[in-house]
Amino acid sequence: MLLSTSSKTLNLTSPQVMGILNLTPDSFSDGGRFVARDAALRHALQMVRDGAGIIDVGGESTRPGADEVGEQQELERVVPVIELLRAELDCWISVDTSKAVVMREAVSAGADLINDIRALREPGTLAVAAESGAAVCLMHMLGQPRTMQQAPGYSDVTVEVLAFLEERLSSCEQAGIARERICLDPGYGFGKSLEHNYELLGKLGRLHATGLPLLVGMSRKSMIGQLLQRDVTERLAGTLAAHLFALSQGAHIFRVHDVKDMSDAIRVWQQAAHYQG
C-alpha cells in the first residue's frame, strides 16, 4: 500500500506514525507550547528521532467548541514553520487545514500532504488540492467544530461515514486527484458520541472497502478521557490501546502527540504479530 504525491511516495507496508505539531495557543493538549518557531523545530526534530514518518503542522485548533481562525493568522502560524521544517527534515510534512490559500502556500513551502478535517468541501479547496500535486487526507466530520458535539446522530455511523468518504473520494477523482494521492480518516471525535467513536473503531475494518490507506487520530481525545475518566495528561495508555486496536484492523497512519510511545507500541505489536499463526 502506498501514498503518493506528484513527486514522492510513502511506503505504507509498515505502520506510519504522524507526529502532531500544534501551532495554536488554544490547542487543548499542548496549547501554546510550540508557538515559538525554534521550539516547533526542536519538537519536530525530536518526533522524527522518536520514529515519526510524518509531521502534521496545524494552525487552527479544531477541538470541540473551538472558534475559527482567520486566513492571515493561520498562514502566519504555519507557513514559516513548514519552510523551516522543510529545510531541516527529510520526512513527510502535512498541513492540517481546511483553507484553500493555506493549502496552496503550505504546499509551496514544502508540505507533502494536505490533511483536511473538512474533506475538501470548503470553497476552492478541491481545485487547489488537485493542482498542488500533494497527497490528501479526507476526514469525516459531522457539522463544524463549534457545534459538532452538541447532539450527533446517525442511523448507522459506520455506514454513513463510509458513504461520506466515498462521496468525497469521487469528488476528488472528478477534480483530477488520483486515488494514489488519497488516504481516508473516520474522524474520531468530530461529531460523534462516545458510543459512535467506539463503534467506528470496532468496525474500522469496514473502511477497507475503499481500498485506500486509513489514517486514524484518537490521541488524548475525549473518547479516551470520557471512558476512563482521565484528564488530558493521563490518556497515554488509552491512546496507545486505541491505536493498536486500529493497527490490528489494518490502519496505516497513526496521528499522535506521543510519538516515541506509539513507535515502541507498534514495534512490540509487530514483533508478536510476525509469529501469529
Ligand SMILES: Nc1nc2[nH]c(SCC(=O)O)nc2c(=O)[nH]1
Ligand atoms: N486527519 C486528522 N486530522 C486531525 N486533526 C485533529 S485536531 C484535534 C485533535 O488532535 O484532537 N484531529 C484529527 C484527526 O483525528 N484526523
